[in-house]
Amino acid sequence: xxxxxxxxxxxxxxxxxxxxxxxxxxxxxxxxxxxxxxxxxxxxxxxxxxxxxxxxxxxxxxxxxxxxxxxxxxxxxxxxxxxxxxxxxxxxxxxxxxxxxxxxxxxxxxxxxxxxxxxxxxxxxxxxxxxxxxxxxxxxxxxxxxxxxxxxxxxxxxxxxxxxxxxxxxxxxxxxxxxxxxxxxxxxxxxxxxxxxxxxxxxxxxxxxxxxxxxxxxxxxxxxxxxxxxxxxxxxxxxxxxxxxxxxxxxxxxxxxxxxxxxxxxxxxxxxxxxxxxxxxxxxxxxxxxxxxxxxxxx
Ligand code: PHE
Ligand code: FE
Numbered sequence: 441x442x443x444x445x446x447x448x449x450x451x452x453x454x455x456x457x458x459x460x461x462x463x464x465x466x467x468x469x470x471x472x473x474x475x476x477x478x479x480x481x482x483x484x485x486x487x488x489x490x491x492x493x494x495x496x497x498x499x500x501x502x503x504x505x506x507x508x509x510x511x512x513x514x515x516x517x518x519x520x521x522x523x524x525x526x527x528x529x530x531x532x533x534x535x536x537x538x539x540x541x542x543x544x545x546x547x548x549x550x551x552x553x554x555x556x557x558x559x560x561x562x563x564x565x566x567x568x569x570x571x572x573x574x575x576x577x578x579x580x581x582x583x584x585x586x587x588x589x590x591x592x593x594x595x596x597x598x599x600x601x602x603x604x605x606x607x608x609x610x611x612x613x614x615x616x617x618x619x620x621x622x623x624x625x626x627x628x629x630x631x632x633x634x635x636x637x638x639x640x641x642x643x644x645x646x647x648x649x650x651x652x653x654x655x656x657x658x659x660x661x662x663x664x665x666x667x668x669x670x671x672x673x674x675x676x677x678x679x680x681x682x683x684x685x686x687x688x689x690x691x692x693x694x695x696x697x698x699x700x701x702x703x704x705x706x707x708x709x710x711x712x713x714x715x716x717x718x719x720x721x722x723x724x725x726x727x728x729x730x731x732x733x734x735x736x737x738x739x
Contacts, residue, residue: 467546471520480562481516487568487577487645494650500630500637502643502689506588507581516579520558528586529646531593535584538574542616545607551600556587560693580698582641583625591689595696596625602700613697613704616670623732624692629653629661629685630659636661636685636725650681658731660716661685663723666695667703672713673738681716681733685725714738 495504510526512518520535527533536550538557558579563571571578586592589600599621606613626642636654638644643653653659660682662668669684686692713719714724715738718727 441509445591467538467542467557469539469560470588473517473519476517476562479565483562483565483568483720484517484577485514488512491581491644491650494647495635495638495644498638498650498654500639501632502589502592503585503637509586509588510585512581512585514657517562517576523580523584527587530588531590533587533596535580545604548600548603548607552604553594553600554593554597556584556596558584564677576689578641578645582645586639587667589689591693593704595693597687598696599625602696603735606700606704609701609704613700613706616704616707617700618667619670619672619674620696622674623672623682623684626663627653627674627680627683628692630689631685631687631725639686640683649679656731657726657729658733659683659726660718660722660728661725662718663725664691664695665722668713668719668722670707670718671710672717673715675715675737675738677737678734681728681730681738682718684698 509530510523512523520537524534527535531554533554533556535558536555537560539561540559541547542550542557547557556579559575562576567575587596599617602617603614606617624640626640628637628638628640629643630639631637638650638653640653643649656679659680662682662684664684664686672682675681716728716730716733718724
């Protein structure tokens with residue numbers, strides 16, 4: 441169910457310095473592709489070329505294959521409409537432009553209906569290496585390619601439906617679900633025949649973390665465990681202390697298929713786990729040295 445808002449209604453724009461376009465009540469904006477400057481396209485080109493070089497041999501084969509299949513290239517910022525021509529027939533997903541982070545329920549409802557919100561603006565040149573909030577590069581380069589993969593595409597839609605449900609249950613359930621998103625969609629690793637590879641968008645869109653996540657001795661790399669992940673706090677302002685490793689997207693899909701309602705009830709009785717803790721019950725691929733970790737700031 442596509443929904444172009446019939447009544448363009450301006451809403452309060454949190455990012456006033458970027459607020460060049462009208463924001464509809466649903467949070468949807470036009471991409472305004474013609475409005476990108478030469479500098480914007482150059483920022484995309486620089487980031488794209490740098491990450492692709494880093495990611496060969498580091499990103500999951502499926503990520504790289506999917507990105508090629510979509511036709512994303514470094515020469516210019518892709519048009520959502522062009523990508524949609526490829527994406528929609530493949531898995532039924534469609535990209536929509538947004539100004540930035542959406543209210544949780546709106547976000548879940550978009551995902552449940554296979555609409556992926558992509559921030560329309562791209563970071564400024566001085567933010568090339570780090571930006572606190574998701575921009576076009578993170579969303580498009582990082583999140584969108586795997587939507588071409590049928591299993592991952594289904595996972596994201598199931599997550600959206602799960603989000604709508606968790607939202608109705610309450611804040612603790614939402615927190616549990618958010619941790620799952622963080623440690624899979626944003627910061628997930630996958631085990632392939634040649635070794636560990638990255639599939640999380642937060643990693644693939646970051647040059648520093650692309651290397652850190654796989655090669656640094658500092659972080660833990662632990663086998664995927666649903667309830668363990670849903671109890672684990674995470675980092676928003678530093679590299680992760682722990683990454684969780686799946687064996688396949690099918691494993692992720694199967695593990696998250698059960699109704700979470702009883703799981704949320706069970707987890708509400710248990711304490712959260714600090715971001716860097718290794719448990720007796722963990723399947724440890726690598727035990728982190730903890731080098732460079734800050735002692736506080738887990739969320
Ligand atoms: N099975 C989950 C539930 O019942 C929904 C979900 C699916 C959540 C996939 C995350 C990922 O709530
Ligand atoms: Fe993201």
